[in-house]
Each structure stands twice: as structure tokens, then as C-alpha cells.
Amino acid sequence: MTQKNNQILKNTNAQILDEFNASIMFDKELYKQDIKGSIAHSKMLALQNIINIDEQKSIEDGLNQVLKEIESGEFKFSLAFEDIHMAVENRLTEIIGDAGKRLHTARSRNDQVCTDFTLYVQEKTLSIKEQLKTLIETFVNLANNHTKTLMPGMTHLQHAQPINFGFHMMAYANMFKRDFERFESSYLRNNYSPLGSAALAGTPHPIDRFKTAELLGFKAPSQNAMDTVSNRDFALEILFNISTTMMHISRISEELILWSSYEFGFVKMSDMYATTSSIMPQKKNPDVPELLRGKTGRVYGNLISLLTVMKSLPLAYNKDTQEDKEGVFDSVATIEISLSILNEVIKTMIVNVDSMRNACKVGHLTATDLADYLVQKLNMPFRTAYYITKDVVSFANSLNKDISELNISEIRKSSKELENINEEIVSYLNLENSMNSRNSYGGTSTKQTEIQIEEFKKWLSM
Ligand code: ARG
Numbered sequence: 001m002t003q004k005n006n007q008i009l010k011n012t013n014a015q016i017l018d019e020f021n022a023s024i025m026f027d028k029e030l031y032k033q034d035i036k037g038s039i040a041h042s043k044m045l046a047l048q049n050i051i052n053i054d055e056q057k058s059i060e061d062g063l064n065q066v067l068k069e070i071e072s073g074e075f076k077f078s079l080a081f082e083d084i085h086m087a088v089e090n091r092l093t094e095i096i097g098d099a100g101k102r103l104h105t106a107r108s109r110n111d112q113v114c115t116d117f118t119l120y121v122q123e124k125t126l127s128i129k130e131q132l133k134t135l136i137e138t139f140v141n142l143a144n145n146h147t148k149t150l151m152p153g154m155t156h157l158q159h160a161q162p163i164n165f166g167f168h169m170m171a172y173a174n175m176f177k178r179d180f181e182r183f184e185s186s187y188l189r190n191n192y193s194p195l196g197s198a199a200l201a202g203t204p205h206p207i208d209r210f211k212t213a214e215l216l217g218f219k220a221p222s223q224n225a226m227d228t229v230s231n232r233d234f235a236l237e238i239l240f241n242i243s244t245t246m247m248h249i250s251r252i253s254e255e256l257i258l259w260s261s262y263e264f265g266f267v268k269m270s271d272m273y274a275t276t277s278s279i280m281p282q283k284k285n286p287d288v289p290e291l292l293r294g295k296t297g298r299v300y301g302n303l304i305s306l307l308t309v310m311k312s313l314p315l316a317y318n319k320d321t322q323e324d325k326e327g328v329f330d331s332v333a334t335i336e337i338s339l340s341i342l343n344e345v346i347k348t349m350i351v352n353v354d355s356m357r358n359a360c361k362v363g364h365l366t367a368t369d370l371a372d373y374l375v376q377k378l379n380m381p382f383r384t385a386y387y388i389t390k391d392v393v394s395f396a397n398s399l400n401k402d403i404s405e406l407n408i409s410e411i412r413k414s415s416k417e418l419e420n421i422n423e424e425i426v427s428y429l430n431l432e433n434s435m436n437s438r439n440s441y442g443g444t445s446t447k448q449t450e451i452q453i454e455e456f457k458k459w460l461s462m
Pocket of ligand 1: 023027082083109110113317319321322323
């Protein structure tokens with residue numbers, strides 16, 4: 001048993017329970033949304049004659065003062081006021097007196113916390129979308145400079161077929177565009193105001209939920225009060241969206257780590273993003289992409305954690321859901337820094353065009369082209385062509401050459417079936433020609449890569 005736990009057993013006093021119960025230590029992050037929600041609520045209460053104009057004015061002025069106090073650091077957060085909702089309301093009443101006590105008419109902390117948290121998630125969804133757009137643009141620009149830069153395309157991390165580096169970068173642009181669209185669609189799905197759902201069943205006061213929804217920038221009020229105060233899908237969605245984006249960030253990070261090793265040497269990351277070893281003076285370590293890859297773990301953890309919190313909660317509100325916030329704050333902070341750092345890493349890295357090209361000269365990347373040629377031009381069954389090509393690969397190995405480097409007499413010698421093969425086969429085994437032959441829509445040819453880039457440029461300028 002740790003010292004801290006012993007201490008807890010000895011002191012089952014109020015202080016510890018307060019600490020256990022409170023969320024103010026972390027939900028103070030929601031102060032802006034809480035105040036915004038309260039101002040909108042007070043305006044609606046006045047419009048509906050539930051409070052009078054003077055009371056509304058004094059509530060709004062008071063809330064603006066609370067906002068100033070929090071932003072200047074003057075505000076005293078204390079465990080005595082459990083959460084941000086109580087803390088703001090209490091300070092408001094201290095400042096303006098009795099009118100402050102009218103603010104909580106026709107609402108509950110249950111709909112208030114959903115309102116604050118939804119506003120937060122929606123704001124972050126928009127700013128993450130902007131960051132994704134910037135990153136996508138960086139990939140597109142890089143791709144644009146490398147539509148003719150040959151590199152080995154891989155499957156199983158083994159050389160497969162020649163591609164161009166721009167095509168590879170456009171694969172990432174596509175991944176991050178899907179992420180963008182995922183944030184966009186969850187924004188639309190969650191754009192409904194919880195405010196006025198009250199504790200779980202609505203309120204007898206003649207409120208106008210459409211008005212508060214409008215004042216807060218939501219599309220409309222949410223439909224069912226009970227669902228609304230029980231719901232944390234919006235938080236789960238941003239956690240999932242962030243997890244998927246981090247998974248993509250982790251995959252490019254993994255490739256950057258490999259590509260910047262001596263064995264690959266395809267890219268050189270700016271020294272800013274590499275660190276030295278404390279013991280090995282010659283080293284430059286890719287700590288930054290390693291951290292991007294590593295941080296993906298905590299983001300998945302936050303998603304699983306909230307899914308687990310929610311899985312057997314009876315309707316409606318349960319205090320368990322207070323556990324929803326820290327994971328979201330952590331995942332949001334993680335994706336924000338990760339997206340901006342990845343963008344800089346990609347923007348500043350140097351692409352080693354020669355290493356990529358040289359890497360294409362091992363592994364017989366154009367073997368499939370030979371098989372395809374035999375099928376297309378000589379009408380051979382594919383399986384026959386496949387075995388003949390295997391013989392050519394073995395022959396090239398015996399000469400210590402890559403299949404792309406064989407001349408016509410070597411090719412003719414390599415297999416009985418190829419004794420009379422047309423000289424044009426040499427051009428089919430050429431790396432550039434091979435890359436450009438994959439000209440089907442979405443393929444790697446320079447032309448198709450350029451089409452992909454053009455489509456993205458159009459999308460980016462929308
Ligand atoms: N701090 C609480 C939370 O984060 C606010 C809602 C509290 N409501 C209640 N009935 N205890 O979920």
C-alpha cells in the first residue's frame with residue numbers, strides 16, 4: 001500500500017471526499033463555454049419574462065466580470081464549489097447579489113455540463129479541421145514537387161513496384177482528408193443545443209430552447225431531454241476522430257523513422273526534430289516522430305476509457321460521466337500539438353531523390369511488368385508468364401543485376417521461351433516506364449498523380 005493510500009484510509013474526512021467528488025481542477029477549462037451558455041440562458045429567460053430586463057443586464061455584466069477575473073488569474077478556484085458551474089454561479093452572486101440566484105431557473109447542471117462540453121467539442125472540431133487542411137496542403141505541395149521522383153513501392157515492407165514519391169505523399173493527403181470529413185460530419189451530427197433539457201425531463205417554466213440554441217450557434221435544440229443529459233456520443237466521436245487521425249500520424253511517423261535510417265536514407269529530417277544521444281556522440285535520433293507514434297497510445301486509451309465509462313449507465317445522468325472530460329482535454333491537446341509538429345516536420349524535411357532512385361535498382365521492381373508484357377503481347381496464360389519471369393529474376397541474380405538493368409541479349413538468354421523476344425521488352429523493364437505504365441485512374445503514373453494533385457488543389461481552394 002502506498003503512503004498516499006495509507007493517508008487516505010486515516011483521513012476519511014470531508015477534505016478528501018471533496019477532492020474525490022470535485023471536477024473543478026479540470027473542468028475549469030470550460031469556463032468560457034460555461035459563461036457563454038449562462039449569458040444565452042439569461043437572455044432567453046428575460047425574453048420569456050421569467051426574469052426581468054434589469055436582472056438580465058446585471059447577470060450579463062456580472063458574468064463578464066467573472067470572465068475577466070478568470071482570464072487575469074484573479075479568480076480563486078476552490079474545492080468548496082465542486083465544479084465550474086457552481087464556481088461561476090457562486091462568484092456571480094457574490095458580485096451582483098440576489099439576481100445571481102435567479103440564473104439557474106429552468107436549468108440543471110446536467111444540461112449545463114452537456115452544453116458547455118458540446119460547445120467545447122464543437123469549437124475544437126472546427127480548429128482541428130483547420131489544422132488538418134494545413135497539413136493536407138503541405139502533403140499536396142510536397143507531392144507536387146515529386147511526381148517524377150522514383151521510389152520503391154512496398155508491400156510487406158518488401159520492394160514491390162516502382163512508384164513516385166508524390167503518389168506516396170498523396171496517399172497521406174487522402175487519409176487526412178477522410179479525417180477532415182469525419183470531423184465535419186460529427187460536427188453536423190452533434191450541432192444541437194442541450195440547454196433547457198434541465199435535470200432529465202424538461203422544465204415547467206415557459207422557456208424557449210430554440211432561442212438559446214440560436215444564441216449559442218447550434219442548429220436547433222436537441223430533441224429528447226432524457227437522451228440529451230445521458231448522451232456523451234459527441235465526446236466519443238471526437239475521441240474516435242482524434243484516434244483515427246493519430247493512427248494516420250503514427251503511420252507516417254513510422255515511415256519517417258524508417259526512411260531517415262541509414263538503411264533507407266530516403267529523407268533527412270531537419271536537425272530541429274532530431275535529438276542527440278547522451279552517450280553516443282555520432283547519433284541523431286528521430287525522437288519527434290517516435291513521440292508522435294507513441295502518443296497515439298494515450299489517445300486510444302482515452303477513447304476506450306470513455307466507452308467503458310458509458311457502457312452500462314442507466315438513463316439519465318450519473319456522476320460517472322464526470323469522468324468524460326480529462327480524456328477529451330488530453331486527446332485534444334495531443335492532436336493539436338501533433339498536427340502542428342508533423343506539419344513542420346514534413347515541410348522542412350529534405351527528400352533524397354538519389355537514394356530513392358538507387359533503392360529502385362534492387363529487388364526487381366519491374367518483374368510484374370515482364371509478366372504483364374508476356375500476357376498482353378504474347379497471349380501467354382498469366383501463370384506461365386509468372387514462372388518464366390521467375391527464371392529471368394534468377395538469371396539477373398546470377399549476373400548480380402536488377403531485372404531493370406538487363407539488356408536484350410541477357411533477357412533472351414535467361415529463358416528458353418524468351419529466345420526470340422522483341423527488343424521492345426527492354427523498355428518495359430525500365431523503372432520510369434514501369435511507373436508510368438500504371439496509368440489507371442488512381443494509379444501511380446506521373447499523369448495520374450498530377451490528376452490527384454489537381455483534384456486536391458480544387459478541394460483545398462473551396
Ligand atoms: N461536474 C458534473 C459533471 O462533470 C456536473 C454535473 C453534475 N450534476 C449532478 N447532478 N451531480 O458531470
